[in-house]
Amino acid sequence: MLEIRNLHAGVEDAEILHGINLAVNAGEIHAIMGPNGSGKSTLAQVLAGHEAYSVTEGEVIYEGQDLLDMDPDERAVHGVFLAFQYPVEIPGVNSAYFLRTALNALRTARDEEEVDAIDFLTLIRDKLKLVEMDEKFLKRSVNEGFSGGEKKRHEILQMAVLEPRLSILDETDSGLDIDALRVVANGVNTLHSADKATIVVTHYQRLLNNIVPDFVHVMLDGRIVQSGDKTLALELEEKGYDWIKEEHATHSV
Amino acid sequence: MTGSKKNTRHTASNHTSWIQKFESSPNGQPLRALRQRAIADFDRLGYPTTADEAWKSVNPSALIRTNFGPAPPASLADAELEPFIYPDLQTIRLVFVNGYYAPEHASDIPEGITIANLADVYDHPLVKAHLGKLAQTADLAFTALNTAFMRDGVFIHVQRNITVEAPVHILFITTASETPTISHPRNLIIADENSQLSIVETYAGIGSAAYFTNAVTEIIARDNASVNSIRLELQGTAGLHVANFQAQLGRSSRMTFHDFTLGGAFVRNDVSAYMRGEGSEATVNGFYALEGSQHVDNYTLLEHAEPHCPSHELYKGILGGSSRAIFRGKIHVHQKAQHTDAYQQNENILLSDNARVNTKPQLEIYADEVKCSHGATIGQLDENALFYLQARGIPKAEAKRILLRAFADDIIGRVTLAPVRSHLSDLIDTRLEHIDARETA
Numbered sequence: 001m002l003e004i005r006n007l008h009a010g011v012e013d014a015e016i017l018h019g020i021n022l023a024v025n026a027g028e029i030h031a032i033m034g035p036n037g038s039g040k041s042t043l044a045q046v047l048a049g050h051e052a053y054s055v056t057e058g059e060v061i062y063e064g065q066d067l068l069d070m071d072p073d074e075r076a077v078h079g080v081f082l083a084f085q086y087p088v089e090i091p092g093v094n095s096a097y098f099l100r101t102a103l104n105a106l107r108t109a110r111d112e113e114e115v116d117a118i119d120f121l122t123l124i125r126d127k128l129k130l131v132e133m134d135e136k137f138l139k140r141s142v143n144e145g146f147s148g149g150e151k152k153r154h155e156i157l158q159m160a161v162l163e164p165r166l167s168i169l170d171e172t173d174s175g176l177d178i179d180a181l182r183v184v185a186n187g188v189n190t191l192h193s194a195d196k197a198t199i200v201v202t203h204y205q206r207l208l209n210n211i212v213p214d215f216v217h218v219m220l221d222g223r224i225v226q227s228g229d230k231t232l233a234l235e236l237e238e239k240g241y242d243w244i245k246e247e248h249a250t251h252s253v
Numbered sequence: 254m255t256g257s258k259k260n261t262r263h264t265a266s267n268h269t270s271w272i273q274k275f276e277s278s279p280n281g282q283p284l285r286a287l288r289q290r291a292i293a294d295f296d297r298l299g300y301p302t303t304a305d306e307a308w309k310s311v312n313p314s315a316l317i318r319t320n321f322g323p324a325p326p327a328s329l330a331d332a333e334l335e336p337f338i339y340p341d342l343q344t345i346r347l348v349f350v351n352g353y354y355a356p357e358h359a360s361d362i363p364e365g366i367t368i369a370n371l372a373d374v375y376d377h378p379l380v381k382a383h384l385g386k387l388a389q390t391a392d393l394a395f396t397a398l399n400t401a402f403m404r405d406g407v408f409i410h411v412q413r414n415i416t417v418e419a420p421v422h423i424l425f426i427t428t429a430s431e432t433p434t435i436s437h438p439r440n441l442i443i444a445d446e447n448s449q450l451s452i453v454e455t456y457a458g459i460g461s462a463a464y465f466t467n468a469v470t471e472i473i474a475r476d477n478a479s480v481n482s483i484r485l486e487l488q489g490t491a492g493l494h495v496a497n498f499q500a501q502l503g504r505s506s507r508m509t510f511h512d513f514t515l516g517g518a519f520v521r522n523d524v525s526a527y528m529r530g531e532g533s534e535a536t537v538n539g540f541y542a543l544e545g546s547q548h549v550d551n552y553t554l555l556e557h558a559e560p561h562c563p564s565h566e567l568y569k570g571i572l573g574g575s576s577r578a579i580f581r582g583k584i585h586v587h588q589k590a591q592h593t594d595a596y597q598q599n600e601n602i603l604l605s606d607n608a609r610v611n612t613k614p615q616l617e618i619y620a621d622e623v624k625c626s627h628g629a630t631i632g633q634l635d636e637n638a639l640f641y642l643q644a645r646g647i648p649k650a651e652a653k654r655i656l657l658r659a660f661a662d663d664i665i666g667r668v669t670l671a672p673v674r675s676h677l678s679d680l681i682d683t684r685l686e687h688i689d690a691r692e693t694a
Contacts, residue, residue, distance in 0.1 A: 048644050051636070076646035088641040092659030101655065102645035109646065158645060 001026045001063060001197045002166055008057035009046045015056065016042045018222040024166070027194040031208055031233060032201045034219035035241045040201045041085055043219070044170040048082035049075050062166065076102075077109040081164030083155040085171040089143040095154065096138035099124065099161050106162060127160040130190060132183050149180035156187040167191070168199045173207035185210030205237035220248055270320070272296055275401055283375040284384070291390040291400035298394040319493075321465045324351035324434035329426060334358060337424055337455050337487070342672035344422040344453070347407055351427055352436025354405040358424075365415035366450075371406040371439055379410055384441050387471040387499040393523070395495045399437040399469045406439035409452075411478075413445040420451035420481075420670060425468065427492065429460025440470040444478040446503075451481040453673055456496070458489025458516070465493040472499070474506040476530060482510045483673055487680070488517030490545075497523045504530030504559075511668055512539040513677060514549050515684050525554035528562040528590075539568040540664040542681060543576035543608070544688045550579045555597075557590040557620075566597040569664050571657055572608035573688040580612045582627070588619040597627040602634055602660060604692050650689070657685050 007020040016039045024030050034040050046053050047060065049072035060067040067075060090098065104114040115123065128135060131153040143151050152172050159167055169188065173181055188211050192198050200211055208216075208230065216232040217224045220241075225248045226232065236244070275292045282288065329350045338346070345368060348358035354370040362368050374380055390397035407423050425438045444450050456466055466488065474480045480500070488494045494517045500508050514520050526535035541549045555564045570578050580599045601610045614627040634656055642652035661681050668674040 048640075050640055071649070072640060072643035073646050073648050073652075076644060082644055084641065084644075088635070088637045090638050090641070090656070090659065092662050093655060098642075098645075101651075102642075102647055105648065105651065106646040162645065 002067075003061045004058070005061070006058035007043075007046070007055065007060060009042065009053050009055045011052055011054070016053075016222050017046065019058065020222075020224060022217065022224060024197045024199060026165075026197055028215065029192065029198045029200065029211060029213045031211075031213035031216045031230075032199060032219055032224075033203070033205070033216060033233060033236060035245075036203065038219040039222040040203075040219050041170055042222075044082055044085075044168050044199075044201050047075075047168055048072060048080065073105070074109075076162070076164075077106055079165035081159055081162060081167045083152075083159060083167065083169040083172050085174065087143045087146075087151040087155055089141070091141050091144050093142050094139055095142050096120075096124070098142045099138075099158065102158070103161055124161065127157055130160050131157045131187050133157060148175040149177060152176060152180065152184055153187075156184055156191075160187065160191060163191075165195065166197050166199070168201065170201045171203060172200075173202055173204060181207065182210065205233045208233045218244055220245060271398065271401075287385050288401045291385075291397045294390040295394055295397035295401060298392070298397060301394055319433045319463060319465070321433045321435035324353075324427065324430060324436055324464070326353045327351050327428045329355060329358065329428065331358075333428075333459060334424070334426070337426070337457055338422065339672040339676055342670065343419045345417075345419050346422045346424070348424045348426065349405055349436075349438060351430075351434065352405055352425075352438060363417070363419065365412050366417050367408070367410040367412075368421065369408050371408045371441065372404045374408050377408065379443055380408060380441060383443065383471065383473060384439075385471075387473070387501055387527070388469045388497055393497060395467050395521075396469055396497045399439060399467050399497070402437045403439035403469070404437070407442070408440070409442040409450070411444045411448040411450050413475075414447045415445075416449040417451070420453055420673075422453045422455065424455045424457070425466065426455075427458045427464045427466060427489070429458075429462040429489075430464065431462070433463045433465065435465040435467060438466065438468040440468075442470070442472045442480070444472075444474050444480050444506075446476045446478060448475075449479045451670060452483070453670070454482070454484040455487065456485065456494060457487040458492040461490050463491040463493070463518075464489070466495070468494075468496040470496070470498045472501070472508065474500065474502050474508050474533075476503040476505060478503065478506045480506075480508045481669065482508070483668060483670065484510070484512045485677070485680075486512070486514040486517060486520060486522075488520065490516070490518060492517045494520045496521070499523075499525050499527070500535070501527045501529055502533035502535060502562075505532040506530060507534045507536075509536040510538070511664065512551075513664075513681075514539070514541040514543075514551075515680060517547065517549070519548045521550040521552075523552045523554075525556065526564065527556045527558065528564065529558050531559040532561045533559070534562060535564045537564070537566045538664055538667055540661060540681075541568075541570040541572075541578055542661070542684045542688060543570070543578060544573040544691055545576060546574065547576040549577075551581070552579075553582045555582075555584050555595060557584070557586040557593045557595065559587075559589065560591045560593070562590065563594040564596070566595075567664065568599045569660060570599075570601045570610065571604065571660065571685065571688065572601065572610060573604040573692050575605070575607040575609075577608070578610045580610070580629070581615060582613075583615040583617070584625060584627070586616075586618040586620050586623050586625065590620045591622045593620060594624045595626075599629045600660075601629075601631045602657070603631065604634065604688065650693075653689060654682075654685065657689070658682065661685070
């Protein structure tokens with residue numbers, strides 16, 4: 001589904017990603033772990049198409065197409081979804097309007113019929129249950145005054161409405177209490193299926209107790225330095241990142 | 254020294270022409286004393302220059318250099334009026350074309366309210382008692398000019414305990430003319446005790462010729478009265494617009510004012526609310542959306558003279574091209590005005606590198622127990638919010654529109670008359686699309 005080949009990217013003259021290689025197939029859950037500043041979030045933002053980052057080398061092929069050639073909205077139309085680490089507040093735009101506009105933007109771009117307000121309400125009520133959110137959220141401005149947990153659940157709600165094929169969760173677990181973490185993980189697990197892929201970017205192993213990955217990759221200084229199965233995450237939890245840093249330093253020399 | 258100062262101010266040749274015009278006007282003209290005082294004030298003040306504090310950041314040269322003559326009377330077809338009226342709203346309508354009252358477009362007037370063309374009621378005791386009392390001419394050259402030359406406009410008197418259900422819609426339309434014309438609309442509105450009134454003032458231009466509208470509106474809200482006022486400034490691309498809106502609030506009265514400046518080459522708005530009665534409440538909000546070389550100037554004064562008066566003020570603007578906006582909001586809390594609660598905010602979005610905003614809050618507080626807050630923001634469209642919307646599949650142009658609309662909705666949403674709100678909503682959508690198209694072109 002997704003193939004990242006030798007991806008170099010950064011901001012202005014500072015390169016952050018120094019050659020990422022990663023292949024993700026349908027049905028798989030990949031976890032990308034790493035200490036702060038290793039480039040995990042940059043990778044997530046580059047995949048979503050944030051303008052602040054420029055790609056200097058390499059390519060990203062998504063379902064046979066050049067992902068880097070697409071605008072952020074085209075990527076969404078093709079089924080790519082980023083759950084933001086820091087969801088953006090949009091004063092004056094209520095959640096219901098936002099969600100319906102986004103859904104209809106995708107449907108219009110795919111030559112499908114738009115969803116009217118009544119059908120949307122039926123649809124959204126169902127999705128709200130999944131993330132255990134109250135209907136009153138729909139009337140509030142997007143993310144404005146939401147707690148950290150509410151923001152993250154709202155991200156998963158968007159994922160539930162838009163039904164992406166490739167979901168990238170950028171530190172969705174950061175700042176969550178255990179109840180919110182359970183809700184978020186349950187949402188992600190429910191939405192995952194054999195024809196979809198999920199990339200979970202996280203700093204902590206905790207989330208991976210609830211979302212069990214098929215593969216775990218460790219990022220360090222803008223590179224994936226180690227890949228393994230879920231046991232790698234447990235090892236990281238136990239020993240921290242230092243041993244990998246040392247091992248990697250030895251390898252490099 | 255006074256002489257030399259006077260000389261520099263009076264270089265504009267049409268300054269003297271105003272004085273001559275006044276002197277050649279018939280001596281028996283009504284309100285002669287008021288007019289004479291006004292023209293003397295104008296003579297002393299001269300046209301404002303950038304040396305005047307209140308005009309500091311403005312170059313009013315377009316106002317000064319152009320020799321505006323009186324507009325010829327013109328008639329307006331119903332079809333020409335149509336874009337400015339609300340078919341879904343029952344209004345009491347008065348129309349003025351090129352400054353002249355057009356009775357053929359007026360609607361019937363219900364009981365309990367006196368509405369007349371001002372020029373027909375100079376002898377009315379309330380007109381004699383109140384005209385020119387709020388809008389003083391001593392410091393304001395254009396108000397002085399209006400007072401010296403005023404003729405048509407609206408006089409409204411709502412008797413006590415009367416709620417006027419239908420809003421009064423006053424339209425001042427200027428039609429295109431080969432030579433630059435000027436009109437001086439003048440309105441006096443008096444709402445007696447416990448009365449309730451809504452007014453919509455529409456100032457619009459048809460065509461792209463230069464003209465100058467110099468309007469003055471005085472509103473008196475007596476004890477416990479409620480006056481709801483909306484002003485739409487839809488002047489033509491070469492239209493110059495100076496408007497002085499002065500309201501006085503009696504005990505426990507409420508006045509709301511919403512200004513929407515969407516047109517005009519140069520617009521200067523002076524708005525003041527004088528809270529003279531205890532517990533009165535003033536709301537003054539404004540929105541401007543500018544493009545090209547448009548220039549809009551909002552000077553507001555919220556005067557808290559008595560205790561327990563809340564005031565709310567929010568002005569928001571969207572600027573494209575090389576447009577320019579100035580906001581100066583003064584809150585003056587008199588020593589006696591304890592428990593004042595005044596809030597003022599000015600927010601701006603610049604869509605272009607060449608657009609400019611100057612914003613200046615000014616607080617003068619002489620009372621001790623006062624809650625007073627103010628703030629101003631000038632920024633670009635939030636790039637992160639744009640990316641967030643795009644990442645959800647919404648194309649960039651649509652995402653921009655959503656964000657700008659949400660910014661404007663904050664003001665539009667406060668307009669309580671639904672048909673006016675939806676009309677404004679359409680006008681602003683069209684305008685924002687136009688501004689954005691020019692930016693991305």
